[in-house]
Amino acid sequence: MQTAHVRDVFEAIADPTRRELIHLLAGAEERPLHELTPQFQMGRTAVSKHLTILKEAGLVRDRKVGRETRFRLNPAPLREVQDWVAHYSKFWNANLMRLGQLLEEEEE
Known part of the structure; x- marks a missing residue:
């Protein structure tokens, strides 16, 4: 079942940080937040907010594995x-x- 996107895809990719997150996720099956955060000069909370915007646009999916959330690209x-x-x-x-x-x- 596909859910409707809350955010416009163009809005989501307008930010360079989010485009870099897409790039990083395209090169891996899944990546946890703690692996993504060191790639940026911002804190974990800021990176998480960018991932939320990508998720709202349908570009990123996440799943819980224990206490960790892993993210993956949904390129559709x-x-x-x-x-x-x-x-x-x-x-x-x-x-x-x-x-x-x-x-x-x-x-x-």
């Missing part, structure tokens, strides 16, 4: 970002092609 919501960027990459590709043609015409 990033598809929305990929689709949005793909739409604009077509725009840029077309414009760059036209620019290349103009430059070739000027050289002739």
Whole structure:
């Protein structure tokens, strides 16, 4: 069963710390908070707040293992970002092609 996202994915990835958390979680199956916190110049509570925002956007899932919470990436919501960027990459590709043609015409 899929739950509705509380936060917008674009809002969640707008922050560089959250993008770095996504990067760190993409390289591992699961990581506990105590492994993630030393990667940042902020305390455990601040990192936890960033993880909560990612979780609210559906980008991170967590599970309790004893007293520890482990986090893992759920990349599915990033598809929305990929689709949005793909739409604009077509725009840029077309414009760059036209620019290349103009430059070739000027050289002739």
